[in-house]
Amino acid sequence: VINAISKSQNEGKAQKALRILRRMDKLYQAGNKEARPNAVTYTAVLNSCAFPAVLDFRTRRKALDTAIFTLEELQSSGYGQPNQVTYGTFIKACANLLHDDDDLRREVIERAFRQCCKAGQVGEMVLTYLRQAAPADLYEELLADSISSHARVSVRDLPEEWRCNVQDEDNWRVKPYGNRTRNGKARGRRKASLPRLNKH
Template sequence: VILERMKMLYELGNKGIKPTVFTYNAVLHACVEAMSDDATENLETFKVALKAFNTLVEDDERLDHVTYGNMLRCSALLPQGSQREAVIATIFDRCCRNGFINSYVIRDLVLVANEELWRDLCQCSEGEIDTKSLPAAWTKCSRKDKEVPVRQRNRRGS
């Protein structure tokens, strides 16, 4: 609701209230934090996240690694299955194509995807994922950040 109001006010001429990638990242993060035990509620929350993500893409806003990581985490709002795996793969592929893969995105991928999927997406058949060994095109826009352990998993991705 707040995001829609910001967009409306911006369109009416208030140039100081234009939603930025930071605004959308906050919405995506709020969706992640809103996860509940109610599958119907989670699906509605995922729709909010997807709408925010698609708006960023359509408005040609500059997405960043936080956007992709948060959207990957939002996929945990979907039930386990092929639809969830397809969403994860699509988000990860877009992130790779845009060069925003870093250890934080990999951490979020490992949190939400089953091991077979994340290994396939990262082209990593065994061991931990070393972001330095990923294709350079995947990481071209990422800051050099310290490595984040990717072994940590939660129950959402299992």
């Protein structure tokens, strides 16, 4: 249902997708195990945020606020952890919802990418959307140790710990690793949170 909403031309589709997620959460908490949300569900909400049907300032800012709220909730929930598609979709949403010269765009993208690195989820999708969304100087700053003057940065150029939990993009619906990396070590808690615009 949320995937269908994300493809619709509904003006408030980001908020509608989030309401469905809220309903799924309540049903699961009430005992309906089939209604359990997961990283795919949260990513679908982010996708609804990334492509607003109306491009006025108010709609875009509400969609951005919903995207930030959704990513942070998944990070702190017991429903799994963001994967590279989640982070990639979030970065894409930032690019679509914030103008190039908006300082908030720089701030949100930088924090999300650093969180993605700590989670070991920097895959080709994240790298591609980062290249498209980040200001040139920020892109160079974030990838300073990996950029070569002779070639475009690829995932293989990145530190192993940045990409150690990436799964095949074609199989991203596979259940995520939760709070542990592939080597079995527990991940630390997030130290930086994304800026909140409004409360839900």
